[in-house]
Amino acid sequence: MSIAQKPPLGWNSWDCYGASATEEIIKQNADYMAKNLKQFGWEYVVLDIEWSEPTADSHAYHKFAELCMDEYSRLIPAPNRFPSSANGQGLKPLADYVHSLGLKFGLHIMRGIPRQAVHQNCKLLGTNKTARDIASTTSICMWNTEMYGVDCSQEGAKEYYESIFKLYAEWEVDYIKIDDICRDYPIEEVEMVKAALDSCGREMVLSLSPGPAQLEKAEHMKEHCNMWRITDDFWDKWELLYNMFERCEKWCIHSGAGHWPDADMLPIGPILQDYDKANRTKFTKDEQITMMTLWSIFRSPLIIGGELTGFDEFTLSLVTNEEIIDINQNSYGAHPLFRKSVNGVEQTAWLANCNNGDFALALFNLGEKETIVTAKLPVEGDYTISDCWNFGECLMIQNEVSCNIPPHGAKLYRLTRTK
C-alpha cells in the first residue's frame, strides 16, 4: 500500500551490460549513486537478467544454457559472477551492500519455472507436486529459452511462486522487475505473482516488462503492480522517442500513486552495449532534454540505463536537476494540450499541476526545423515563469507562453500565479 507512491528513481544494468552484469558492476554503480545521486532522490539499484547463467557475457542469450538452481527449482546466482552468493547465500550479501549505502536493491526475474527443472522433474518447496506438474505446456517466452510459463490451474503453482518470493524476501530484495509478462499479460499468472509478493512478508516494487502493455488492461495493472512498460525496449533512436509521445498520450490518465506507466530506461551517458564498448548515447543533447522533459511531466519511473561511473557533466546535469525531479515526483494530472503542425513543423505541449498549485508546462518541437511554440493555460490570471532547464528567452503575457525551440528539443516551465 505504501510503496511506489511516487515514480521510482534508480539505475538498471541492462542498457550497459545486457545479460552479463556482475557483483562488481552492481557495486560500482551503487557506490556512484550513493555519492552523487542519492541526495536528489535516486535509490533503486536493479540487477537485470541472467544472474543465474554462469557463461553469460554479453547482451545475447545462450540458448538452452544450464542455469544455477537450488533443489526446489529456484534459480540462484551464478557464483562465478556473484562470488558473495557462494554457500547458499544468494543475493543477500549484495543486497546488504546496497542497503549499507542507504539505497535499495532490485532484481530481474523471468516469469515461469526453469525448463531444466521441468525436464529433470525437480522438486518444489512446500508441495509434493513437481516442476513437471505445474509447467504450462504451451507458454514459452519468444526471446529466451529458459522458462516454461506456470499453469496456474495446477496444484503446486501457487506454492512455487510463493517459494521464489520467499527467497527474494530472505535476500531482502526491494524491487522485482518481472519479465515476459506485460505485453501478452497472462492474467492468472500476474495475479498469482502479486499474491505471492503480498504474502512474502516484505514490500517490493513490482515492475512488469516488456511492453507495449495493452491499454484495456490498465485498471488490472493499476491494482496488481506498481509500474508497467508502455513500450518495447527503448533505445537511443529519435524514432522511438518520437513515438513515445503517442504512447504517453494514451496512458497519461492512468498514472497515479502506486501505479506508474513506464516509458522504460533512460539511455544516457555510456551505453556499453557489447557490440561497441566505447559507445555513448546516440541521442543529441536536445533529444536528451526532450526525453527527460517528457518522462518528468508524464511521471514515468526514471531508471537510468547508462554506466554511472562514466557520466560527464552534461549527463549528470540531466539527472540532478531538482526542478525536473520535483515535477516528476510531485505533479499530477499531466496531459497533452495540443499536438499540431505549425508552418510544417510538428509541435506539442503538455500540462500538469504541481502540488503547490503551480502549473508545469512542457513545450516540444517534434520537427526538423527550429520553431516557435505557443501555449495557454486553462485558467485566466497573471503568472510568473520559471525555466526548469535555464534556457532563458521566452515570452509571457498573462497565461500564455511562447518560446523558440530547436528541432527535437523541448522546454519545461513552471508557472506561478501572481493575481
Add this chain to the structure above:
Amino acid sequence: MSIAQKPPLGWNSWDCYGASATEEIIKQNADYMAKNLKQFGWEYVVLDIEWSEPTADSHAYHKFAELCMDEYSRLIPAPNRFPSSANGQGLKPLADYVHSLGLKFGLHIMRGIPRQAVHQNCKLLGTNKTARDIASTTSICMWNTEMYGVDCSQEGAKEYYESIFKLYAEWEVDYIKIDDICRDYPIEEVEMVKAALDSCGREMVLSLSPGPAQLEKAEHMKEHCNMWRITDDFWDKWELLYNMFERCEKWCIHSGAGHWPDADMLPIGPILQDYDKANRTKFTKDEQITMMTLWSIFRSPLIIGGELTGFDEFTLSLVTNEEIIDINQNSYGAHPLFRKSVNGVEQTAWLANCNNGDFALALFNLGEKETIVTAKLPVEGDYTISDCWNFGECLMIQNEVSCNIPPHGAKLYRLTRTK
C-alpha cells in the same frame, strides 16, 4: 478566437420536436430560458433540422421533400412554420427576438448543397458556376435525402459556402450546428466551412454532428470547430449513458478553451418525441444526476433537450445547481482516477481541478447494487468537502473520500485544502 472559451450552455429543439420546430416553439423556450435559466449562464437557443421543409411534422424526414430555397441554391425558412421570415426576411426576425431577451440564436444546417438545386441546375451567388458543377457525385447523407456533399475541388464550391454563411451573418446567427460532417469527417469540406465562417464577418460557435467523432481527428477538430459530437444521438437509455464513460475517458485530454468534445443533448424533462406526446425522460433521478455529474466534470457543452416550459422542480434543480455549472464552466484537467469492479459492482471516479485550486471529485456507481466508492486525491494534505448535490453522508480522512452510492447514481464533491 474569443468564442466558446467555456462550454456553451443552451437548449435545442431536436429532442422534443425533431424536424417540426416552429417559430412559436423557439420563442416559448427562449422566453422560459430568459426568465428562469439565463441568470445561471444559459444563453443559446438552437433551432434544429428541417426549418426549410414546409411539411415537416414529426421526428421523421419526408424523403425527397421539396424545400424552400432562394435563387442562389440557399435554403430559407418555410414561411408556414416561420411566419416572420416572409418577404425574404429569413430568420433575422426570430434571431432579433432571441437577442431581445439577452440570449443567443443557434441554427442547424446540413453539410452540402440541396439536391433539388443540383437537379434544377440552379445558380450560385458570386460565381458563374452552378449547383450541378459543385455537387459531389458520390457524397450523400445516409439518413436524409436533401443534400449532395460539395466537391471542394470544384470552382464555385468556396463561393457557395461563403454565400450561406453570409446569409447566416445577415440573419445574425450566433451558433451553427452543422450536420452529417462529424463521423466521417470530410476534411476538405470541414476546412471550407471553417474558412467561410471566418470570413463571414460574424463570430459564431461551430458545432459538428453527428458522432462518434474519430479520436485521430482530435487536433484537426480543435482547430476547426468549437465542439464536436463524441457519440451518435444520445437518448434516455442507461446503456447509452453507461457507454459515455468510455467515450469521455478517450476524449478528456482534448477538452479546452474554444474546443469541446460534446456528449450531446440532455434528455431531461418532457421529451416530446412524436411517438408519444406525453413522454418524459426515461432516466431515473439517479441516472439524471449521473449524467449531469459526468457532463459537468467532463466539461461537455450542456444543451438541454427537453421542452423547457414543462420542467418540474427536480428537472429545474438539475440545470440551476450553481456548483454543477461552476465546475462545468471553470474546472480543467478532468480525467478518470480509476474504473474497477469492487465486490462485483462496477465503479469509477473522475477528478478535475477547479480554477481556485480546489479539486472536483465525481464518484459513480455503474452497477446494479448500492456500493461504497472510495477515492484519494493525488496530493497529500487535509481537505474540507462540499457536496455539490447535497446528498450529505460521506467519510473523509485527509485526502481520501468514501461514500455510499445507489445503482446508476453519482456524487460530486468539491474539496478545499486546509493544510
Add this chain to the structure above:
Amino acid sequence: MSIAQKPPLGWNSWDCYGASATEEIIKQNADYMAKNLKQFGWEYVVLDIEWSEPTADSHAYHKFAELCMDEYSRLIPAPNRFPSSANGQGLKPLADYVHSLGLKFGLHIMRGIPRQAVHQNCKLLGTNKTARDIASTTSICMWNTEMYGVDCSQEGAKEYYESIFKLYAEWEVDYIKIDDICRDYPIEEVEMVKAALDSCGREMVLSLSPGPAQLEKAEHMKEHCNMWRITDDFWDKWELLYNMFERCEKWCIHSGAGHWPDADMLPIGPILQDYDKANRTKFTKDEQITMMTLWSIFRSPLIIGGELTGFDEFTLSLVTNEEIIDINQNSYGAHPLFRKSVNGVEQTAWLANCNNGDFALALFNLGEKETIVTAKLPVEGDYTISDCWNFGECLMIQNEVSCNIPPHGAKLYRLTRTK
C-alpha cells in the same frame, strides 16, 4: 430455362464507344458480325450505357445530365443518337434491324430508377405510387449520378421493374446487361429484377455488372442470372490478364449451362477509347492468344470489345478459330492442374473435358522468359494431340505433354485417346 445453355458470344459497344454509341455504330457492327462472324456462332450485339443521354459523347459521364424518359419514369433512347426511336418507337426498330440479320440484340441498363424522376416525383406504370415512393434513400451508384436504387420493400417497386422489362420485351430485346448490381449485390433487388424478367413474356439473357462478384454469392447468382462479372472492368493491360488466372481458379467450379462466370469483354482490334481515336489493343499477340485460350477453356462468355469493322487478319483469326470456339462452347469441368514457378518462371496449366471424351489442355507461361511447360493427364493411356492454335512443336509421351512457350504466351491442345 433454355437460354444461355452455352456461353454467349457477341459484341458490346463499351470498349470502343463508352457512353456515346449510336444507332449507326450498332448497325455497322451488326452488319460485320452477320457477314464475318455469325457462321462461327457469334450472335449478340449489345448496346452499352447512356443511350438515353442526348449529350453523351465519350467514355465520360456528364454528371446530373438530363435523360430521355417516358411519362412512367422509364428511360427511352435519345432520339438524336437513335433516330429510329422517334415517335415512341423505342429501340424496337434497331432490334428489328439486328434480328433481320439473324442476330440478337442486347441492351445495357442501370439498376434503379432515374433520380430526375424521383425529384420530379413522376408516375409509375401500373401503380398509384410514384418514383419518390420507391427510391431508396441511400443507395446510389459510386460512378454515375443518374439513378437511385429501388427500395424493394416499398409498394410500387415490383411494378416499376415489371414496367421496364415489359418495355424491353416490347422492343424485343434478347439480352440485358444490368449495371451497378454485381459487386455489392443488393440481393432483394437482384431477385426483383429476375422476377420481372421472368414475368415479362420474353426470354432474355441476364448479365450482371460490374465485378468482382463475391464468391459466397455464387449459388444465388447461378439461380438468378446467366452471367456475372468476376472482375472489375478488364482492359488491355498484362497485369489485369495475369490476375484473371487467380479469378478463374476461384470461379471455375461454378460454371455450367445457364450460369457463366464472366471474365469481361475482349479488348482486341481497334479500341477506340475517346482519349485516342487511333488506338488499337495494347496486348501483344502472345497476350491475345493467352486471353483467348483462358476465356475459351474457362468458358467465359466471349464478348468482343473492339470495333469490328477495323479488324485485321490476326484479330479476325482469334475469333474465327473453330477449335477455340468449340472448346468454349462444348467442354466442361475446367480447372487448373498446377500453378508453379519452374526455374524462376511462373507457369500454369488448365484442363477440361470435351463432350466427345477428348481432353482440352491449356498451357500458359505467366513469366518474363521463354520456358518449357509440361503437364500430364489424370488418366493413363496413349493420346494423339491437336494444336488448336497451330503453333506446332510439342512433345508427347503417352499422357504427358511438353512444349516451349514464349513469355505471356499460351498453347491449347486437344488430346484424343488412341488406346
Add this chain to the structure above:
Amino acid sequence: MSIAQKPPLGWNSWDCYGASATEEIIKQNADYMAKNLKQFGWEYVVLDIEWSEPTADSHAYHKFAELCMDEYSRLIPAPNRFPSSANGQGLKPLADYVHSLGLKFGLHIMRGIPRQAVHQNCKLLGTNKTARDIASTTSICMWNTEMYGVDCSQEGAKEYYESIFKLYAEWEVDYIKIDDICRDYPIEEVEMVKAALDSCGREMVLSLSPGPAQLEKAEHMKEHCNMWRITDDFWDKWELLYNMFERCEKWCIHSGAGHWPDADMLPIGPILQDYDKANRTKFTKDEQITMMTLWSIFRSPLIIGGELTGFDEFTLSLVTNEEIIDINQNSYGAHPLFRKSVNGVEQTAWLANCNNGDFALALFNLGEKETIVTAKLPVEGDYTISDCWNFGECLMIQNEVSCNIPPHGAKLYRLTRTK
C-alpha cells in the same frame, strides 16, 4: 515420382488407440486387412503417435514424458510396447511382419527434435553440431511437449533430418505421417523434410498433419508431399461432416496423381476411444454413406480409423464396395455442381469423370428432412445409370437424374452414355 499415384488406402491406429498402440494391435489389424481388405486395394497399416513413450496408455499425452531415444537424438520404439524392437532393431521387425502379409507399413512422427535431447545437449549423426545447436528457440507444438522445431538455418539441421529418414529407411517404412507441420506450415522445415526423404534411398508416402491446411500453400504442398490434411482432427460428429463439403469445394481443384487433399480418417466401426471402450461410431448409417460417398468422389485418401477386427457386416460393406473404391481410385475432375436450398432443405451435388468416360454423380441431402435432389450432366445425350450403393429408385431422363434422399444421406451413381 511413382508413389501415391492414386489416393492411399489404409488403416491408422489413432482413432482407436490414441497414444497407446502396441505391436500386438498393429499386427492384429494388419492380419485382418490382409485377409479381408487387401483384395479391394487396401494396403497401408499406419502406427500413429507416441511409439517412443513407454508409459503412454490412452489418447492423452503425458506432458514432458521421458522418451526412448538413441545416442543421436533419434526417437526409437518403447520396447515394453514394441518387444520386437529390443536390441536396437527398431521397427524393422514389425515392418517385416506387415510386409510379409503383402501390405505396407506407415509411421507417425512429430516435426522437430526431442526437447530432452536439447536439454541434455545430445549428439547428432553425421555432424559435430548438437541437438542444442539446431533446436528452434520459439517453435513448439501447441498440444504436445516432446519436440522443439528445427531451425533450418543452423548447421546440423539437414544432417539431423537425414539421420531420421535414414533410420526409417533402414526400418523399411513405406509411409510417413508427419505431425505439427501442416496447419502453420513452416515452409523451410517442410522442404528440409522432403529433401531428407528424397535422399534416404527409399520411397515413402509423405503425409502432413494436422489441418486445416492453408489454401494458398496448395502448390507448394503438391510439390513437397503426397497428402495433406484439409481439416483438424475429424470425428464422428455430423457438424464436422457437414463442414467437410465446404472444405472439399475449396480443395477439389488441387487433387491429382501424387498429391491428395486429405479429409482425414474414417471413424467407422469400433472407435475404442479410451473414455469408452465399448464405443462404436456415432455416425448413423446414412451419415456413413454420405462420408464414404464424399471421400470417394473427392478422392481423399481412405484411411480407416476403427478397430478392424470388430467390423460388423455393414461397416465391412462400406469399405469393400468396389464401385466406391473404383471412383475413389480412378476418377478425376471432381467438383460441386451446385449447393442450394430447395424447399428449406440444403442439398448439393458433385460430379466427376471416370477414366472410361463415364460420369460419377454424387447427390447429398445436407438437411434435416427427406428431399428430392435433381442434377443434370454438362453433356447432352442419353445415359444408363448404375447405383453404386444399390438403393434403387431413381428417375432418369436423358442426362438428368432425380432421387429421394433421407436427411444426412447420399446417393452415388455412375452414368454411361448410350447415344
